[in-house]
Structure formats: structure tokens, C-alpha cells
Amino acid sequence: MATRHLYVVRHGAADPFGELTEAGERQVELLAGRLAKLPVDAVWHSPLSRAVASAEIIGKRLAGVPVREAAELIDHVPFVPEDPPxxxxxxxxxxxxxxxAAGAARAAALLERFALPADGESHEVLVTHAYPVAWLVRHALGAPAERWMGLNCGNTALTAIDYYDGAAPNLLLYNDMGHLPVELRWTGFGAGTRP
Structure with a gap:
């Protein structure tokens, strides 16, 4: 069965100017070590600097794997409800x-590019932002459009989705931070108690 394995990650922790912090660089290095154990065919990244820098660190660890920009991965609000909660x-x-409308068009382009099976077996890393991750998860679960709201993910948290030929997508992991030590987890979230 043709399967596209997507490993969707949020960039490392960044400063207010969008540049990776020291903690963000360390997060990405640890993520890269985890991804190096997988048969990755390609790394795609958003054009924003925090995602570019994260993808470059991952690419150094995955020797010979192409690292390319994908405009569909840019940070955007995918859906604006008419009457928000x-x-x-x-x-x-x-x-x-x-x-x-521009956000909805970007969201549709993201799904058209990545949320479908490959011609054969493929393993791709997508380095993006919290909202595109939420949109892909919402789509994989077949949830209503407004359900992307509240699906946040930590910096360098791993989400894995498989897309099969002729079958519904399978969400394998969401917001998995197992590769991070406790002090590097839950960055990218607001203040609050975390498990």
C-alpha cells in the first residue's frame, strides 16, 4: 500500500525576532537525533527564519537528505469562524x-500538497508552525474546521501522520516531546500547569 509518512514538527524556540534561541537550537539538535533513526527522504520547511534554521540543523544530521522550502508551510490562521467562541x-x-480568505487558501494549499498518499512509500519531515500542525491534525481526524483552535504544540514536538492510498489518514503521534529533557518541554505554550 502506498503510504506517505509525515513527521510534522514545530520549529525550535525562537526569540521575538523569529531567530532560534540557544534552547531552541538544543531542542532541534535533540529532535534531529530522533529523526536520524528514521528513513527520511526529504525535509520541507516554512520560509520563516525560525523554521529555516531548524530545518538546516536537522539537515546536517540527516546527511544526503534534501532540505527544501515549501511555501505551504508558512505560519497562517487556517480558519476564522463566523462567531468565534x-x-x-x-x-x-x-x-x-x-x-x-487568504488563510483558508493557504490551509487548502497545505492539504493539497502534503495531506495525501505518495505514489510509493515516502518519509517526509515538515518543519512548520503551531497553526499548520493543528490544521493537519484536525484534517487527519476528520474534525470540523473550527477544531484547529486549541490544538497547540510545543517547540520541536513531533506529530506523525500516515496517509494511505484508499484509506483515511492515521494520526500516530501528536505533540510528542519524548526526545526533550523536562526543562526544554512545553516551550511555545502560554503559562500554566503542564503534565
Whole structure:
């Protein structure tokens, strides 16, 4: 059966200017060690600097694996509900119809490019951002569009999705931080108690 194995990761922790911090670089190095155990065919990354730098670190560990940019992986809001839940209203305040349509178009392009089976067996790493990860997870689960909200992921957390020919996608892992020591987990989330 033709299967596309996607290993979707959020970039390492970054500063307010979008550059990886020391902690972010260490997170990516540890993630790269985990990914080096897999038969990776390609690494795709968002054009934003924090994702580019993360993909470059991963690429150094995966000798001979091509590392390429994919515009579909850029950070974006994939869906703006007409009547957002009260907890999300402030987040969506100011989004107009054109911005919402542009986000929906990016979300569709992401799915059209990556959320489908390959011609054969493929193993691809996608280095992206929290919202595209949430959109791919929501899609794999067949959940309503608004369910991307609240699906956050930590920096360098691993999400694995398999896409089969003629079958529904299979979400294998979501937000797995097993490769990180405790002090490097849960970055990229707001303040709060974490398990």
C-alpha cells in the first residue's frame, strides 16, 4: 500500500525576532537525533527564519537528505469562524474577510500538497508552525474546521501522520516531546500547569 509518512514538527524556540534561541537550537539538535533513526527522504520547511534554521540543523544530521522550502508551510490562521467562541474573540478581532480568505487558501494549499498518499512509500519531515500542525491534525481526524483552535504544540514536538492510498489518514503521534529533557518541554505554550 502506498503510504506517505509525515513527521510534522514545530520549529525550535525562537526569540521575538523569529531567530532560534540557544534552547531552541538544543531542542532541534535533540529532535534531529530522533529523526536520524528514521528513513527520511526529504525535509520541507516554512520560509520563516525560525523554521529555516531548524530545518538546516536537522539537515546536517540527516546527511544526503534534501532540505527544501515549501511555501505551504508558512505560519497562517487556517480558519476564522463566523462567531468565534468567547475565549477566542480577542484573537480573531480585526480579521477581515480578505485575511480569512487568504488563510483558508493557504490551509487548502497545505492539504493539497502534503495531506495525501505518495505514489510509493515516502518519509517526509515538515518543519512548520503551531497553526499548520493543528490544521493537519484536525484534517487527519476528520474534525470540523473550527477544531484547529486549541490544538497547540510545543517547540520541536513531533506529530506523525500516515496517509494511505484508499484509506483515511492515521494520526500516530501528536505533540510528542519524548526526545526533550523536562526543562526544554512545553516551550511555545502560554503559562500554566503542564503534565
Amino acid at each position: 468567547p475565549a477566542w474573540r480577542g484573537f480573531f478581532d480585526g480579521y477581515d474577510r480578505d485575511e480569512a
